[in-house]
Amino acid sequence: MPAAQRGPAPALSAWQPAQWPLAADWSSLVQGFWASPQGQRLSVFISRRLAAGAIVYPPQPLRALALTPLAEVKLVILGQDPYHGPGQAEGLAFSVPPGVRMPPSLRNIWVERARDLGSPPPPHGSLLPWAQQGVLLLNTVLTVEDGQPASHAGQGWEALSDALIEAVASRPVPCVYLLWGAHAQAKASLIQTATARAGGQALVLQANHPSPLSARRPPRPFIGCGHFSQALTWLAQRGLFVQL
Secondary structure (H helix, E strand, O other), X not given: OOHHHOOOOOOOOOOXXXXXXXXXXXXXXXXXXXXXXXXXXXXXXXXXXXXXXXXXXOOOOOHHHHHOOHHHOOEEEEEOOOXXXXXXXXXXXXXXXXXOOOOHHHHHHHXXXXXXXXXXXXXXXXXXXXXXXXXXXXXXXXXXXXXXXXXXXXXXXXXXXXXXXXHHHOOOOOEEEEEXXXXXXXXXXXXXXXXXXXXXXXXXXXXXXOOOOOOOOOOOOOOXXXXXXXXXXXXXXXXXXXXX
């Protein structure tokens, strides 16, 4: 099985981004980021945290880019930062490896999917099959420390994730964006501007975050949003197909 598809180790063992698997068409953008001031600052920060004994998740921060080439992206789901519990983060937004208890937000994603599509919840919480079909499961911050949510926010990852989102939106091909929660919705303007500049097509769907704190609350409840059926219908009308 290719390295990008194997279940990763529990935590990041060393800061060696040049050795991380990566689809070829993301390479130029990502290498440019590592050479930038933001990329260099991020590298210094995480290297120092690892040297200090910090436990950093996930083990493959760019796994979404290994599994989902830029040319194959049909749908983007944006998360904030990785899960911060042992064994949870697997480098794909909202996803956990098989055998790991599903976090509440992911359980609500399956609840809405079942309600919207009539599909029974799967026996595990891995979204790997989605990533392999062109669903880019991207967090805007790609590492976190054990037990410390948002601990790597503001250290440089945001510059990379914005560039990745803009690269997707700058293609003249249709793409759906599911923006759940205020953090993801802040990227709507970036997506719309880049799509318009490229003459592309974008369906941008927004709802509250699937967290139990907000999933059923106004102004845009996640439960009942119908994003799965809307996304699949819109893509199918343009000859693109994904199984969610």
